[in-house]
Amino acid sequence: PGWGAWQGPPPAAKPGVIPLRPLGVGEILDGAVSTMRAHWRTVLGISLTVAVLTEIVVVLLQGLVLNESVDTDALDDPSATVGELTRAMGDTMLNSGVVLVITLLGTIVATALLTMVTSRAVLGRSVTAAEAWRDSRPQLAKLFGLTLLIPLIGATVIAVGILPGLLIAVGGASDAGASLAVLGGLAAGVAAIWLMIRFSLASPALMLEKQSVRKSLTRSAKLVRGSWWRVFGIQLLAAVIANIVASIIVIPFTFLAGALSGDGITGFLDHTGELGWTFLIISGVGSVIGSMLTFPITAGVTVLLYIDQRIRREALDLELARAAGLPGQGPGPSGTPGS
Template sequence: MKDTPGWASPGSAPSDGQEPGASGPAEPTDRPGATEPADQPGPDPQGPGANWSKEQPPPGQWSAPTGSASPGQTPPPPPPGPGWGGRPPGGPNGPGGYGGYGPQGGWGGGWSGAWGGPPPAAKPGVIPLRPLGVGEILDGAVSTMRTYWRTVLGISLTVAVVTEIVVILLQGLVLNDTATSETLNDPSASLSEITRAFTDAMVGLGVVSLITLIGQVVATAMLTTVTSRAVLGKSVTAGEAWRDARPQVLRLFGLIFLLLVIAVGIVFGGTLPGILVALSGSGGLGGALAVLGGLGAGVVALWLMIRFSLASPALMLEKQGITKSMSRSVKLVRGSWWRVFGIQLLATVIANIVASIVVIPFTLIAAAFSGDGIVGFFNGASSGLGWTFLIISGIGSVIGSMVTFPITAGVTVLLYIDQRIRREALDLDLARAAGLQGYGTETGSGS
């Protein structure tokens, strides 16, 4: 155990030789063989201590009789002072702060008699400054959205509206190819026609996904700044968030693009042997080999993406380069892969469920107002995506993005902060940045 102020046991001398935060007389020690302070009364030779029985119960399971001990015998310690029966005076950052351990060598020893456990950590913003649980990370992301809703929803709404307008225009003017959908739904179409239609559909999906990704990157960059300030209990406007994030946005694009290239390259490399076998004439064997290789490569890609999942906040908050932020993410995730994966998966599922509750009704309403109705929409008999369908469904997508952007970005940033608290005692720097006086000397670090 580190013998530093805030971690030393009450009654033992800290590293600087003084009791941290002591404002009154020192507590007498209860360790065997320890010397009493000079201002305590000595043994009374006239007391009744000589009449005590020679056989006594084990120490710590009996109450000392009143009176003084016999000569040469150490008297029992006096009752605990006011710092042991309740909250110490001055709060977590005042004299006798909450950071010390109890007399039994653990958190429960000094505090369990009064209120059952260690005092709460300092919480200047949306999270306490200590290692976080899963619920606290999710709650911190939601609390950021709720407390600073003007900034968070303003950023999310602006980015989602601009992104969706571009997507609607592309789908309505460029990508709305009726022949492609008819070919894919035609069971008598030739293989070449199906291949051409499938390629066109994938190109359209890729363009839409790229536009959506650009919006997500911009929103994540700005919301990272908002969440990091919310941890300190400080607000930030959308303009301030953009000015802080703008120098790193191009690097963030480069990071996201590099991660996509890595993931796609790994999956393509896993399926390539099966594709080559299929092209050589063994279609069934090649297909099976491609599926197995793709699954294995997908697992490897997922493993790498989780290891790099904290690179985005590292790049934005530490002002790092692309490769340096990736190495920082690997260092922070090392030994916690399953925890980081589980929290991010849970956050993604929750965000998508909430977004689907909004998007699905708008999609059904849009289908009802389209020319073929809901039945034609579900049967795939639609003659194309009309403007009515695109606009109504786009409104639902905007509302859904206003939920998914803050949750996913907030959870990623808080995971990054949590890992740095656990590994690098970032809570000390955060406490000083939040203006908590004496946090590093009277409250133990959460690392």
């Protein structure tokens, strides 16, 4: 080109896994994968350790305690009484609830550690699992409370939406009450989804800014304001990708486990086979591999989305450039983004 030809703006600095400018959807997803690829020892080590420990506890509980104490035969018995069905459903919910709590604890620990790894990867710095644990440990209790609080808020909103219809149905107008409960539940479900996306960036805000639970929720609401649909779309896309990856791995292991235990694959599909230790161990291996690959995707996308929103609203890219020690930016803090 001749003298004076417009060359466009210079490319954004990229000290780590993302360029320091507002990010596109593909760049956020690529940044999460690049973190896993560039720091695979730490990322996969954390994910594998948490997934293995979680699955061992789940398998032992199911094999030694839950499967022995849970009787679900009544659910397949057309002649079962209401009391038997209620007891069977209660046992099933207890089984699922215990497994859910254990899985949730593992997810919280993995999310906390991987948040620290991803935030350092943005600056082009590596971090060991021990360093990530040391940085995240003071916030783990708060993260646990936050992780429980957000779905509790959503469940409360839905319960409030359904309650008027239930009261009317109990009062005698069953048809009108049922219709009102359905409409109220749908409206409350939309409101609950809106709130959960509004608070979806509270976790990285809590971990990286060392905020309290309440301030983290407020911080997330501020960052998401005006970008709700964008945040929703990226979070949904990341969840779909993570679930597809997990399904590709978990489903074959589940069928293999069913084929090698009890009455084979036919008994597994008909729910008539005995799902013993063989099934639990083989399906557990599939769950471990699936979690090892999905933990970094979901945690990485959330952290990078949080950083992207701060770049767009607060020019965090300038602070990150200084923290990364880029030429011409001056000295900056050596901590994680947002700290």
